[in-house]
Amino acid sequence: MIGRNLEQLQPLFASWDETMIWSCLQGCMGQAWADNAAAPHSAQILSADFCFFAGEPNAELLRNRQGKEFLIFIPQNDAWAALLESIYANHCKRVTRYAIRKEADVFDRERLRQLTALPDDAYRMQMIDETLYRQALSQEWSRDWCSAFANWEEYRTHGLGVAALYKDQLAAGASSYLYYRGGIEIQVNTAASFRKRGLAAACSARLILECLDRGLYPSWDAQNLMSVGLAEKLGYHFSHSYRAYEVYGEEITAT
DSSP states (O other): OOOSOGGGGHHHHTTOOOHHHHHHHTTSSOEEEESOSSSOSEEEEEETTEEEEEESOOHHHHTOOTTOSEEEEEESSHHHHHHHHHHHGGGEEEEEEEEEOOOTTOOOHHHHHHHTOOSSTTEEEEEOOHHHHHHHHTSTTTGGGTTTSSSHHHHHHHOOEEEEEETTEEEEEEEEEEEETTEEEEEEEEOGGGOSSSHHHHHHHHHHHHHHHTTOEEEOEESSHHHHHHHHHHTOOEEEEEEEEEEESOOOOOO
């Protein structure tokens, strides 16, 4: 594992406009490995559930999953992708994700304030405090709001989130999946029984406004086209689609 020599990896990842990479290289969150700490030719960054691979394809790094059952692998190029597919064979699924442009001055604050409206008085919105932090971690659908942070103290210091509650029941929320210098990566989730009520938009809009007030950039990366649509509703612009792999179970090398 690379310790404090993260600057050695920057040239390998220079072409990536990705906050999860920045977070690691800035020493905020995540871990990094390389084939050679002093003069790396191949490198891996693990940030929460995402793995990024750059430089020369390296099978040893691709097999480094730190005991995690599920990860999202993002290869830098076709050569990395081919090696990944040969190692994991039937234990990976290729998916398409969608990058959103990082533009500082695109948000309409009045529009965002309008989007924060909740369906009725049975709902209320609240910043994530220690109680909501622990509630979010206790449920599978909401745990990604906080799970990349080691504990409440780290989340309180570096994290930021908003939750919508229905009669004190956690219904939806938007939170910092992770942080980097100058911003956060947003994670949005809604409980299945509360979807299609505008809660994801309301929480996201409130979180973006909070970020803007604090001088933070609210970065957005979309898992699917629905997430792209929500991002555009909030003021973001689509950049491009990219290839990723959901990797699970044990690796099986193709013969």
